[in-house]
Amino acid sequence: MTTLILGGAGRSGSRILNRLTAASLPARPASRRTGFDWDERATWAPALHGTTAAYVCFTPDLAFPGVPEKMEALGRLAATKGLERLVLLSGRGEEGARASEAALREGGVPTTVLRCSWFQQNFSEHFLTGPVRRGRLRLPAPDVPEAFVDLDDVADAAVVALTRTVPEEATYELSGPDLLTFTQAAALLADARNRPVTFEAVDVQAFVDDLAADGVPTQEAEPLAHLFTEILDGRNASITDGIERLLGRPASPFHAYARQAATSGAWS
Ligand SMILES: NC(=O)c1ccc[n+]([C@@H]2O[C@H](COP(=O)([O-])OP(=O)(O)OC[C@H]3O[C@@H](n4cnc5c(N)ncnc54)[C@H](OP(=O)(O)O)[C@@H]3O)[C@@H](O)[C@H]2O)c1
Known part of the structure; x- marks a missing residue:
C-alpha cells in the first residue's frame, strides 16, 4: 500500500510526504533527484512500480503545451501497474489545465482533482x-x-483524497x-x-x-x-467549500x- 508522491521534493509534495510518514503510511517521493523525469518516459515505470496510489504534481504547469499527452501516458501506465487511486494537483480557472485533467483519467484509474486557488x-x-x-x-x-x-490545507486535503474513500471522480475547488x-x-x-x-x-x-x-x-x-x-x-x-468538504473544518x-x-x- 505504498503511495507515490510525484513532485515529492516540492512545496506540496514534501508536505504530503511528511503527513503520510508521520501517520506511518508507506510513501515514496519521486522527482529528478530520485531518477523520475517528466521528460524521460523510460523513468516513469520504475517510479510507479509497487505503488498503489499516486499524488501527481506536474511542474511547471498542467496548462503548458504537451502536458496532456504526458498525463494520458501516465494515467494509462498507472492502470497497467495496478494503481487504484490518483490525486492530481491543478489550478482554479486554468482553462488550459482541463485537457490535462481529462487526459490523466483516460487510463481509467479513479482520479480526484484538486483545483487550487493561489x-x-x-x-x-x-x-x-x-x-x-x-x-x-x-x-x-x-x-x-x-x-x-494555505498549502498545509492543500496537503491535508490531498492526504484525505489519497487515503480515504472520497467520490473517486470528484473535482474539488480549494480556496x-x-x-x-x-x-x-x-x-x-x-x-x-x-x-x-x-x-x-x-x-x-x-x-x-x-x-x-x-x-x-x-x-x-x-x-x-x-x-x-x-x-x-x-x-x-469566489470562496469555495472544497477544504471544508474534504477536511470537515474551515480553511485557514x-x-x-x-x-x-x-x-x-x-x-x-
Ligand atoms: N503556486 C500556486 O499558487 C499554484 C496554485 C494552483 C496550482 N498550482 C500548481 O502546483 C504545481 C506546483 O506544485 P508545488 O509548488 O508543490 O511544486 P514545486 O514546489 O514547484 O515542486 C515540484 C517538484 O517537481 C520536481 N520537478 C521539476 N521538474 C521536474 C521534471 N522535469 N521531472 C520530474 N520532476 C520535476 C522538482 O524536484 P526535482 O528538482 O528533484 O526534480 C520539484 O521539487 C504546478 O502544477 C502549479 O500549476 C500552483
Whole structure:
C-alpha cells in the first residue's frame, strides 16, 4: 500500500510526504533527484512500480503545451501497474489545465482533482518572497480579489483524497476562507512583518526583471507572467467549500499564514 508522491521534493509534495510518514503510511517521493523525469518516459515505470496510489504534481504547469499527452501516458501506465487511486494537483480557472485533467483519467484509474486557488505560500516560499522582503509586491495583474489557500490545507486535503474513500471522480475547488485583493494581502503581510508592503500592477517585463533580481530565470518567470495575466482577471474571485468538504473544518485564513511566516523568519 505504498503511495507515490510525484513532485515529492516540492512545496506540496514534501508536505504530503511528511503527513503520510508521520501517520506511518508507506510513501515514496519521486522527482529528478530520485531518477523520475517528466521528460524521460523510460523513468516513469520504475517510479510507479509497487505503488498503489499516486499524488501527481506536474511542474511547471498542467496548462503548458504537451502536458496532456504526458498525463494520458501516465494515467494509462498507472492502470497497467495496478494503481487504484490518483490525486492530481491543478489550478482554479486554468482553462488550459482541463485537457490535462481529462487526459490523466483516460487510463481509467479513479482520479480526484484538486483545483487550487493561489497558494498563500507564494509570498514566502516561492517567487514572491523577494518582493515581499523588499516591500514592493509588483505583479502583471490588476488588483483583483483572490481566495489564497494555505498549502498545509492543500496537503491535508490531498492526504484525505489519497487515503480515504472520497467520490473517486470528484473535482474539488480549494480556496482559503477570505477574498483579498493584492492590496489587502499586502496590508496583511505588512502588518505581520511590521514593515510596509505595497502592491503595484506592472507589465510583464517589470515582473520578469523583478524576479531576475531574485535569481528566477527569465524562462521560468515569463510563462508564470503570461499565466497570471490570464487567470488573474477576477474569474477566481469566489470562496469555495472544497477544504471544508474534504477536511470537515474551515480553511485557514491569510492573516494566520502571514503571522506564522513572519514568525518563522521567512522575510528576515
Ligand atoms: N503556486 C500556486 O499558487 C499554484 C496554485 C494552483 C496550482 N498550482 C500548481 O502546483 C504545481 C506546483 O506544485 P508545488 O509548488 O508543490 O511544486 P514545486 O514546489 O514547484 O515542486 C515540484 C517538484 O517537481 C520536481 N520537478 C521539476 N521538474 C521536474 C521534471 N522535469 N521531472 C520530474 N520532476 C520535476 C522538482 O524536484 P526535482 O528538482 O528533484 O526534480 C520539484 O521539487 C504546478 O502544477 C502549479 O500549476 C500552483
